[in-house]
Amino acid sequence: MYIYIVVRPFVVWGLYATAFHVLSTMFGGSGSLRRTFVLTGWGFIPWVVTELVFLATTDYVIDQVPEPGPLGLFNYLMQIQNHLLLSVTSALGLVITVWAMPDLLWVYAVKHARNLTTRQAIIVVNVPVGLVVLFTLNDLLQPFI
Numbered sequence: 608m609y610i611y612i613v614v615r616p617f618v619v620w621g622l623y624a625t626a627f628h629v630l631s632t633m634f635g636g637s638g639s640l641r642r643t644f645v646l647t648g649w650g651f652i653p654w655v656v657t658e659l660v661f662l663a664t665t666d667y668v669i670d671q672v673p674e675p676g677p678l679g680l681f682n683y684l685m686q687i688q689n690h691l692l693l694s695v696t697s698a699l700g701l702v703i704t705v706w707a708m709p710d711l712l713w714v715y716a717v718k719h720a721r722n723l724t725t726r727q728a729i730i731v732v733n734v735p736v737g738l739v740v741l742f743t744l745n746d747l748l749q750p751f752i
Contacts, residue, residue, distance in 0.1 A: 616655055627643055627716075627732060628640050631728075634730075636722060645720075657699060657700045660699070664696045665687075668693055672687050717732055
């Protein structure tokens with residue numbers, strides 16, 4: 608689990624940078640994938656902080672949930688996954704995704720990495736971010752549906 612939390616930001620970084628690069632070609636964006644990748648990385652600073660908080664929260668929640676018997680592994684994992692503290696942390700991550708990344712850092716990065724207008728960069732950034740937000744909201748609201 609800890610490896611996942613450490614590796615995940617780098618995988619997501621690559622996916623976002625690639626998506627931004629590909630989507631920006633629809634607007635005639637010019638510039639290298641390397642530059643897009645490097646500048647997109649700055650948008651992950653708030654996310655890394657969120658991941659560290661999530662790691663600490665997960666560690667705390669695992670200690671709070673009683674260990675399962677031989678047949679109770681599924682219930683144990685569901686208790687951890689549906690714990691209120693983890694939901695709050697996921698919601699915090701969603702807020703950071705919506706506020707810090709696209710509107711402040713990634714739009715600026717894509718605009719300059721791909722030589723786009725601000726309007727074009729906003730569109731390019733918000734397509735993949737919007738999809739991630741929808742999937743995250745679905746996961747957060749799933750226990751209530």
